[in-house]
Amino acid sequence: MNVGGNVDKNSKIYIAGHTGLVGSAILRKLKQDGYTNLIYKTHAELDLIQQQDVAAFFAKEQPEYVFLAAAKVGGIYANDKYRASFIYENLQIQNNVIHQSYVHKVKKLLFLGSSCIYPKNSNQPILENSLLTGELEYTNEPYAIAKIAGIKMCESYNLQYGTNFISVMPTNLYGPNDNFDLENSHVVPAIIRKMVLATFLMQNKYIAIAKNLNLSTNMESEIDKKLFQYGIFRKDTVVTLKLWGTGSPYRELLHVDDMAAASLFIMQKVDFKDLIANVKEVKNTHINIGSGEDLTIAQLVNIVRTNLSFHGVVEFDATKPDGVKRKLLNVSKLNALGWKHKIKLNDGIATTIAWYLSGL
Numbered sequence: 001m002n003v004g005g006n007v008d009k010n011s012k013i014y015i016a017g018h019t020g021l022v023g024s025a026i027l028r029k030l031k032q033d034g035y036t037n038l039i040y041k042t043h044a045e046l047d048l049i050q051q052q053d054v055a056a057f058f059a060k061e062q063p064e065y066v067f068l069a070a071a072k073v074g075g076i077y078a079n080d081k082y083r084a085s086f087i088y089e090n091l092q093i094q095n096n097v098i099h100q101s102y103v104h105k106v107k108k109l110l111f112l113g114s115s116c117i118y119p120k121n122s123n124q125p126i127l128e129n130s131l132l133t134g135e136l137e138y139t140n141e142p143y144a145i146a147k148i149a150g151i152k153m154c155e156s157y158n159l160q161y162g163t164n165f166i167s168v169m170p171t172n173l174y175g176p177n178d179n180f181d182l183e184n185s186h187v188v189p190a191i192i193r194k195m196v197l198a199t200f201l202m203q204n205k206y207i208a209i210a211k212n213l214n215l216s217t218n219m220e221s222e223i224d225k226k227l228f229q230y231g232i233f234r235k236d237t238v239v240t241l242k243l244w245g246t247g248s249p250y251r252e253l254l255h256v257d258d259m260a261a262a263s264l265f266i267m268q269k270v271d272f273k274d275l276i277a278n279v280k281e282v283k284n285t286h287i288n289i290g291s292g293e294d295l296t297i298a299q300l301v302n303i304v305r306t307n308l309s310f311h312g313v314v315e316f317d318a319t320k321p322d323g324v325k326r327k328l329l330n331v332s333k334l335n336a337l338g339w340k341h342k343i344k345l346n347d348g349i350a351t352t353i354a355w356y357l358s359g360l
Contacts, residue, residue, distance in 0.1 A: 007064075007108075007264075007268050009033075009034050009035055011037060012037045012061070012063050013030065013035060013038050013039065013063060013065045015039070016097055017068070017069035017071060018041075020069060020070070020177070021173060021177050022069045022112055022173060023070065025177070025256040026067050026260045026263055026264070028260065029261060029263075030264065033264070048070050048092070048093045048096055051095075051096050055096075058103065062104055063106060064106065066106050066108075067110050067267070068109060068112060068150075070093050072085060072093075073114075073186075074179070075184060075186045076321055076323050078184040080138075080140070086142045087143065087145060090150075091146045098157065102161055102165075108164045108165070108267060109163070109166070110168060110267050111154050111168070112168055113151060113167055113168065115170065115171050116144045116147070117131060117148050117151070118327070119133055119134030119135055125292065125329055125330035126328065127330045128169075128285075137324050140323075147169075150167065151169075155167075155282060155283065158282075159282055164271055164272050166266060166267075166272060166275070166285075167285070168262070168286065168288075169287065169288050170259050170289045171252040172252060172254070173255075174186070174348065174352055175257060175352050176351075177256075178256070178352070180193045182194070187297065189352075192352065193356070195241060195305065195310050196353075197209055197232055198239050198240075198312055199309070201232060206220050210223055238313055239313070240313040242314075242316070242317050243316055243317065244320035244322075245297065245316060245318070245320055246318045247298035248298065248322070250295065250325070250326040250327070251297060251300065252292070252329060253291065255343040255352075257343060258343050263289075265339045266337070269337070269338065287334055288331050289329075290334075291331070294326065297316075298316070300349075
């Protein structure tokens, strides 16, 4: 199989999941850097769960390089509630795209996983070798197992078929085009949207709240009921925002534009053979992508609060799950390969809030 070498500006590149958080950032990065032969399809145009449709797409388009950023994703609530959907859909997407990349001799594929693949009690910061050394966090176990299967699929195809499929495991990502759904979003967009709504409530902007929540009524009593469902309420003159968990868990965060830059760097500069030099057993060849820095949820909330000038009360609901207490990635492998993140958290949060507000 033809593998290795840098990606040319006119190489045919398929971005699977180009409308999502990571996929859209990779697409932006490729366009900014002058790549011109880019392929991408919406879910309506190509359902990656359908094996025959994916096979037909690869047969027709014959991409040279593939960024596999398509996935069913969500926060703690969604992962726990839709367990069957998360394992089934992600396995199907991965199996179809990875296998067809082999069948049609793709030069290199980059598979994007998640840091939730690691055991919940991993030593911190988490090394790639921590994979499969302990029990997973229960709330996102189906999603994590699917992503672990993707890693092993890439390794196994490389070993059996000589493909050049590389897996990268990003930390918690945030930025433009994130999912701001109030039930299915990750921590950063969830906090931003809820605090925006709480700020609107402080300012009595009921029309803006109704529009944000897609409500057909402007009745303040009805809007108040809806806000209360999401932990936002007014008592006397004080607006309170109640968030899930204790606020004490630590989270590492990486801006999605940094993730896109790291992904393109690895696609251009790193081959599978570089990751298996001098090893007896080929395993844990995936690469962590993160900042190597973390903070508590409470500290993150304060950053968002400062940016929005929210002067209400923030409470934490300890009856709700926290998820993993800490999940900091060891990014020494990535740094040794020659890449380090650039976007500072305060700057990234500020620009993400500005992006979200610009769309309201």
